[in-house]
Amino acid sequence: MRYLEPDRRHRVRVCINGSSAEGDAEPRTLLSDFLRHELGLTGTHVGCEHGVCGACTVLLDGRPARSCLLYAVQVHGRTLTTVEGLAAGGELTGLQQALARHHAVQCGFCTPGILMSLTCLLEQEPGAGEERVREALSGHICRCTGYEALVRAALDALDGTD
Amino acid sequence: MKPASFAYARPDTLDEALELLAQHGAEARVLAGGQSLAAMLNMRLVQPRVLVDISGLARLDTIDADETTVTVGASVTQAAVLRWPGLAVQPLLAAALPCVGHPQTRERGTVCGSLAHGDPSAELPLVLAVLGGEVVLQKRGRRRRVAASRFQRGVMLTDIGEDELVTSALFPVRRGPLGTAFREVSPRHGDFAILAVAAVADPAGVTVGFGGIADTPLVRRLGHLEADALADALNAIAWEAGGDSDMHAPASYRRRLVRRLGAATIREACDALPRA
Numbered sequence: 222m223r224y225l226e227p228d229r230r231h232r233v234r235v236c237i238n239g240s241s242a243e244g245d246a247e248p249r250t251l252l253s254d255f256l257r258h259e260l261g262l263t264g265t266h267v268g269c270e271h272g273v274c275g276a277c278t279v280l281l282d283g284r285p286a287r288s289c290l291l292y293a294v295q296v297h298g299r300t301l302t303t304v305e306g307l308a309a310g311g312e313l314t315g316l317q318q319a320l321a322r323h324h325a326v327q328c329g330f331c332t333p334g335i336l337m338s339l340t341c342l343l344e345q346e347p348g349a350g351e352e353r354v355r356e357a358l359s360g361h362i363c364r365c366t367g368y369e370a371l372v373r374a375a376l377d378a379l380d381g382t383d
Numbered sequence: 384m385k386p387a388s389f390a391y392a393r394p395d396t397l398d399e400a401l402e403l404l405a406q407h408g409a410e411a412r413v414l415a416g417g418q419s420l421a422a423m424l425n426m427r428l429v430q431p432r433v434l435v436d437i438s439g440l441a442r443l444d445t446i447d448a449d450e451t452t453v454t455v456g457a458s459v460t461q462a463a464v465l466r467w468p469g470l471a472v473q474p475l476l477a478a479a480l481p482c483v484g485h486p487q488t489r490e491r492g493t494v495c496g497s498l499a500h501g502d503p504s505a506e507l508p509l510v511l512a513v514l515g516g517e518v519v520l521q522k523r524g525r526r527r528r529v530a531a532s533r534f535q536r537g538v539m540l541t542d543i544g545e546d547e548l549v550t551s552a553l554f555p556v557r558r559g560p561l562g563t564a565f566r567e568v569s570p571r572h573g574d575f576a577i578l579a580v581a582a583v584a585d586p587a588g589v590t591v592g593f594g595g596i597a598d599t600p601l602v603r604r605l606g607h608l609e610a611d612a613l614a615d616a617l618n619a620i621a622w623e624a625g626g627d628s629d630m631h632a633p634a635s636y637r638r639r640l641v642r643r644l645g646a647a648t649i650r651e652a653c654d655a656l657p658r659a
């Protein structure tokens with residue numbers, strides 16, 4: 222059994238965006254804070270810190286998860302992907318290009334989380350239609366775009382996957 | 384918002400988990416998917432001394448089905464149930480799950496966690512209540528089964544003892560011709576329902592349940608009624624439940640939904656009932 226004392230920092234090792242990384246976290250440290258403050262990956266945004274807005278969404282073992290509803294110690298030994306992992310070689314992914322083409326990024330606050338959810342959808346369900354795209358987006362709040370451009374961009378990117 | 388301090392325990396076996404709960408009692412909280420608990424921790428609505436993370440217990444991460452029951456273990460996520468190839472045997476659960484939170488929260492949130500949380504407008508407690516299911520509770524040296532109707536006792540209040548763990552939920556599988564339907568009205572798909580309705584029709588009548596209007600799921604058995612008689616029956620249920628007004632909707636709107644959405648859901652379930 223792993224038992225971690227409160228108010229102390231514990232070593233957390235993860236595989237993130239294809240390489241291994243480690244840092245220290247108290248049991249109560251949110252994964253979102255661990256990513257931003259400990260690993261310096263500030264691409265993951267934090268809006269509400271109680272699971273409602275979706276800005277902090279990352280991929281945990283390939284599936285979307287709210288990083289504000291996870292504690293860093295929970296993901297010890299697991300695999301994470303954050304927005305920094307998408308354009309890893311410097312070139313934007315097809316999805317990122319589609320968002321740019323359709324003007325689906327305005328202030329950009331919601332964008333990292335939305336990219337992670339849609340990246341998973343594209344991977345898992347290349348045949349997904351508008352309903353599935355809207356369902357994936359329903360887990361995100363965007364105050365700028367009105368969502369239509371996001372839907373169009375996602376469908377455009379899906380078209381390009383076959 | 385950041386949670387207050389807690390210790391984090393990740394037991395390797397069910398016995399270790401039960402031992403921790405026996406030791407810490409009310410000071411401990413069980414963490415599975417954390418989609419409700421972590422939000423409450425972050426807002427400091429709960430401040431346990433120890434979190435017992437059961438998400439790694441392989442023994443609780445199974446879905447089993449036999450002739451009579453679908454058994455969902457405590458660390459099985461809602462997404463895993465949705466992806467389970469056998470889900471068709473439990474059509475009401477299949478219909479309700481897509482309304483539970485968002486795809487992102489279903490990947491972590493567990494079926495049993497939702498039951499243990501006991502939110503009065505949550506879909507899964509409603510489904511379990513309408514199906515007449517049970518919850519399995521375990522503590523050191525003792526295991527018991529509690530009927531859904533006795534498990535949820537009030538708003539976020541359940542029959543779980545301080546040292547008990549929900550280990551699985553039992554969703555009965557019924558034989559014979561059945562028609563099921565699930566509908567809800569919520570501000571945004573995946574949000575908590577203003578009103579949720581679940582109905583199971585069989586040749587003798589309809590079992591219908593409402594979430595979001597009373598402190599616990601409200602389940603009633605009705606005969607196959609003509610439109611006018613059904614309207615009267617639903618009107619009586621609406622006034623019996625009363626409902627509360629809050630920022631999402633006034634009580635009168637909830638009562639209207641009991642009548643309208645109730646009738647539509649019952650009709651859908653009856654239409655789905657194969658004719659003899």
Ligand code: FES
Pocket residue numbers: 266267268269270271272273274275276277278287288289290
């Ligand atoms: S910051 Fe995590 S969902 Fe809003």
Ligand code: FES
Pocket residue numbers: 325326327328329330331332362363364365366
């Ligand atoms: S682009 Fe501003 S919140 Fe979505």
